[in-house]
Amino acid sequence: EVQLLESGGGLVQPGGSLRLSCAASGYTFSSYAVSWVRQAPGKGLQWVSGISGSGESTYYADSVKGRFTISRDNSKSTLYLQMNSLRVEDTAVYYCAKGPPVGVIIKNFDFWGQGTLVTVSS
Amino acid sequence: QSALTQPASVSGSPGQSITISCTGTSSDVGDYKYVTWYQQHPGKAPKLMIFDVSNRPSGVSNRFSGSKSGNTASLTISGLQAEDEADYYCSSYTSSSTLVVFGGGTKLTVL
Numbered sequence: 001e002v003q004l005l006e007s008g009g010g011l012v013q014p015g016g017s018l019r020l021s022c023a024a025s026g027y028t029f030s031s032y033a034v035s036w037v038r039q040a041p042g043k044g045l046q047w048v049s050g051i052s053g054s055g056e057s058t059y060y061a062d063s064v065k066g067r068f069t070i071s072r073d074n075s076k077s078t079l080y081l082q083m084n085s086l087r088v089e090d091t092a093v094y095y096c097a098k099g100p101p102v103g104v105i106i107k108n109f110d111f112w113g114q115g116t117l118v119t120v121s122s
Numbered sequence: 123q124s125a126l127t128q129p130a131s132v133s134g135s136p137g138q139s140i141t142i143s144c145t146g147t148s149s150d151v152g153d154y155k156y157v158t159w160y161q162q163h164p165g166k167a168p169k170l171m172i173f174d175v176s177n178r179p180s181g182v183s184n185r186f187s188g189s190k191s192g193n194t195a196s197l198t199i200s201g202l203q204a205e206d207e208a209d210y211y212c213s214s215y216t217s218s219s220t221l222v223v224f225g226g227g228t229k230l231t232v233l
Contacts, residue, residue: 035222045168061219
């Protein structure tokens, strides 16, 4: 059974930093790309960042480029998102989302974690 | 403002069929066969319902179907059931640096 368990969310002041983690199990982690997708309270979904199965290729939404860094440790089946220079508008539930398999462009997500809430406020 | 445009809400009675539209541009929906639909119940994670315009993952009811014409994709749910009441989001691969764009979501109410 596929499981994605996010952690690391919390309350942080504007300009601060936070590191999110996503522990994966139930599938061969290195064989799939993984992404972070966020959802502001009461709002829609927004893709934030994605990383290839090997970790060699990373992708970012324009709104977070230069502030967020995605990485993965395939030996630990864990995905990370380092978030710096946080803004109030970064407040959201951050979901870890699996897929597609290696060799396929990042175009959809076949399984999602339950999310972790990041609140940026003074 | 979301990149893809969806109606804010739709409704239907049990047993009826409804269709949710998703309008993009020639840089996303119109240029790629990579439209995806997700279902999200309140407080829950999104669930993949349709991928690559019209394909259903294993385990998703055949009451759900997808299609695309030009820059507009559609999700049709036939034989509405109470459990279908949820938010539905479309997404598409895009040629921009933002790989995936989402619609603003549509709240489906089963009357």
